[in-house]
Amino acid sequence: MSATPILLAAPGLAQEAELVALLGQRGASLTITRRCVDALDLMAAAGEGVARVAVVSARLPRLTRDTIGRLAALGITVVGLAASDADADATVLRNLDIPLVTMAPPDESGRDDLNVTVAALARLVVDPRPSSLEYSGGRSTQAVREIVKAPGRLVAVWGPVGAPGRTTVAVGLADEWARNRTPALLVDADTVGGGAVAAHLGVLDEVSGIVVACRHADTGRLDPPALAAAARTVHGDLRVLTGIPRAERWAELRPAALTRLWQAGRNTSGVMVVDAGFSLERDEEIVSDARVPRRAAATLTALAAADMIVAVGSADPVGMERLVHALGDLRRAFPETPVRVIVNRVRRSALGPDATGQIRETLRRHVGIGDAVCVPEDREACDAALRAGGTLAEVAPRSQVRNALRELVTEWTWPAPLDIAA
Numbered sequence: 001m002s003a004t005p006i007l008l009a010a011p012g013l014a015q016e017a018e019l020v021a022l023l024g025q026r027g028a029s030l031t032i033t034r035r036c037v038d039a040l041d042l043m044a045a046a047g048e049g050v051a052r053v054a055v056v057s058a059r060l061p062r063l064t065r066d067t068i069g070r071l072a073a074l075g076i077t078v079v080g081l082a083a084s085d086a087d088a089d090a091t092v093l094r095n096l097d098i099p100l101v102t103m104a105p106p107d108e109s110g111r112d113d114l115n116v117t118v119a120a121l122a123r124l125v126v127d128p129r130p131s132s133l134e135y136s137g138g139r140s141t142q143a144v145r146e147i148v149k150a151p152g153r154l155v156a157v158w159g160p161v162g163a164p165g166r167t168t169v170a171v172g173l174a175d176e177w178a179r180n181r182t183p184a185l186l187v188d189a190d191t192v193g194g195g196a197v198a199a200h201l202g203v204l205d206e207v208s209g210i211v212v213a214c215r216h217a218d219t220g221r222l223d224p225p226a227l228a229a230a231a232r233t234v235h236g237d238l239r240v241l242t243g244i245p246r247a248e249r250w251a252e253l254r255p256a257a258l259t260r261l262w263q264a265g266r267n268t269s270g271v272m273v274v275d276a277g278f279s280l281e282r283d284e285e286i287v288s289d290a291r292v293p294r295r296a297a298a299t300l301t302a303l304a305a306a307d308m309i310v311a312v313g314s315a316d317p318v319g320m321e322r323l324v325h326a327l328g329d330l331r332r333a334f335p336e337t338p339v340r341v342i343v344n345r346v347r348r349s350a351l352g353p354d355a356t357g358q359i360r361e362t363l364r365r366h367v368g369i370g371d372a373v374c375v376p377e378d379r380e381a382c383d384a385a386l387r388a389g390g391t392l393a394e395v396a397p398r399s400q401v402r403n404a405l406r407e408l409v410t411e412w413t414w415p416a417p418l419d420i421a422a
C-alpha cells in the first residue's frame with residue numbers, strides 16, 4: 001500500500017526530527033511531502049494541493065482557528081500532535097477546534113513508542129472521526145481525553161435598563177478570556193442597542209455577523225467553519241459576531257436560528273460571550289417564551305442557553321433598585337442557571353463612603369446574593385477605550401475596571417463539572 005502524503009507542521013515538538021526519520025523509512029504508512037515552519041507556510045503548502053492531511057503541533061507559530069477553518073475549506077484533514085507530557089498542548093489543540101489529536105511520547109522514550117504514535121496518526125488519517133483521540137505515551141489518558149472533549153461555554157451578559165455597562169463588561173470579559181488563551185467569541189445580540197460591540201471594538205463590518213450566522217442556521221448550515229467565517233478576528237483568540245446595525249432589523253434574527261447559534265457556540269470549545277441586551281421588565285414577558293414579542297428572542301434564547309448569566313447593574317440608588325427587581329425576575333424565569341452579579345460604576349459620590357459594603361448588604365438582604373463583584377467607576381479609562389475603539393486591556397491596561405474584570409476571569413469557576421462524553 002502506498003504511503004499517505006502529509007504536511008508536517010510540528011516545529012515545537014521535541015521528537016520532530018525522530019518522527020521525520022521514522023516517516024522517511026521504506027514501508028512507512030505516512031510520508032512527509034512538506035515540513036512547515038508556521039501557519040502561513042502550512043497554508044501555502046495546503047493551497048498547492050500536495051497533501052490532504054496536515055499534522056500540526058500546538059506550538060506551531062501563528063496557528064489560529066482561522067487557519068483551521070481555511071484548511072477545512074480546502075478539504076484538508078487536520079490532526080493535532082500534542083506532547084504527552086504537556087496537557088496544555090491538548091488544551092490548545094482542543095481550543096483551536098482540532099478534533100483529532102494524538103499524543104507524542106515523552107522525550108526519553110524510544111523508537112517503539114514513536115512507532116505507536118505513527119500508528120495512531122495513521123489511524124486518524126485513514127479514519128478521521130470527529131472528536132477522536134489517539135494516545136500513546138502512557139500518561140493521564142483520561143485527563144487528556146477530558147481536556148480534548150470539553151465543551152464550549154456560553155456566558156450571557158445581561159442587566160436592567162439604564163446602560164449599566166453590559167457591553168463594557170461583555171467586551172472586557174471576552175478580551176480577558178482571549179488573553180488567557182481561552183478562545184472567546186463575543187456576540188452582539190442586543191436587538192435594541194445593536195451595533196454597540198462593533199463600536200466598542202472599532203470594528204467596521206459591512207455585514208452583520210449575527211445576521212449571517214442566523215442565515216446559516218436557518219438553512220441548517222451553521223457548522224464550525226461557517227460560524228468562524230461569519231465572525232471577525234479582533235486579535236489572537238478574540239473573535240466577534242457583530243450585531244444588527246439598525247435596531248429595526250431585529251426581525252432577521254429568528255428564535256430557532258438564535259437557538260441553533262447558541263448551540264453552535266456550546267459545541268465549539270472556548271467561551272461564547274453574548275451581549276444579551278436588557279431586562280424585560282415585566283414578569284409575564286420574561287417568564288413565557290411563547291408570549292414574548294420576538295424582539296426579545298435574542299435576549300431570552302441566550303439566557304435560556306447560558307451556562308452562566310452575568311447580571312450587570314449600576315451602582316446608584318436607581319440602578320440598585322432595578323437590579324434587585326431584575327434579579328427576582330431572572331430567578332423566576334431561569335431558576336436553574338447560575339448567576340454572577342456585577343455591580344458596575346461603583347463610586348462614593350452615588351452611594352456614600354462605604355459603597356461596596358452597602359451594595360453587598362442590599363443584594364444579600366433582598367436577593368440572597370453575597371458574592372457580587374464590584375467594578376469601580378473609571379470614566380477616563382472607559383472613555384479612552386471607546387474613543388480609540390480598543391479594549392481596556394489595550395487602551396488602559398492598568399485601569400481599575402480592567403483589573404476587576406481580569407480578576408474575575410482569572411478566578412472564574414464554572415458551576416458544574418465538565419460534561420464529558422464517554
Ligand SMILES: Nc1ncnc2c1ncn2[C@@H]1O[C@H](COP(=O)(O)OP(=O)(O)OP(=O)(O)O)[C@@H](O)[C@H]1O
Binds near residue numbers: 166346378
Ligand atoms: N466602570 C465604568 N466606569 C466608567 N464608565 C463606564 C463604566 N462602565 C461603563 N461605562 C460607560 O458607561 C456607558 C454605557 O456603557 P455600556 O455601553 O457598556 O452600557 P450598556 O449597559 O451596554 O448600555 P446600552 O443600554 O446602551 O446597551 C459607556 O459610555 C461606558 O464607557
Ligand SMILES: [Mg+2]
Binds near residue numbers: 166167275
Ligand atoms: Mg450595550
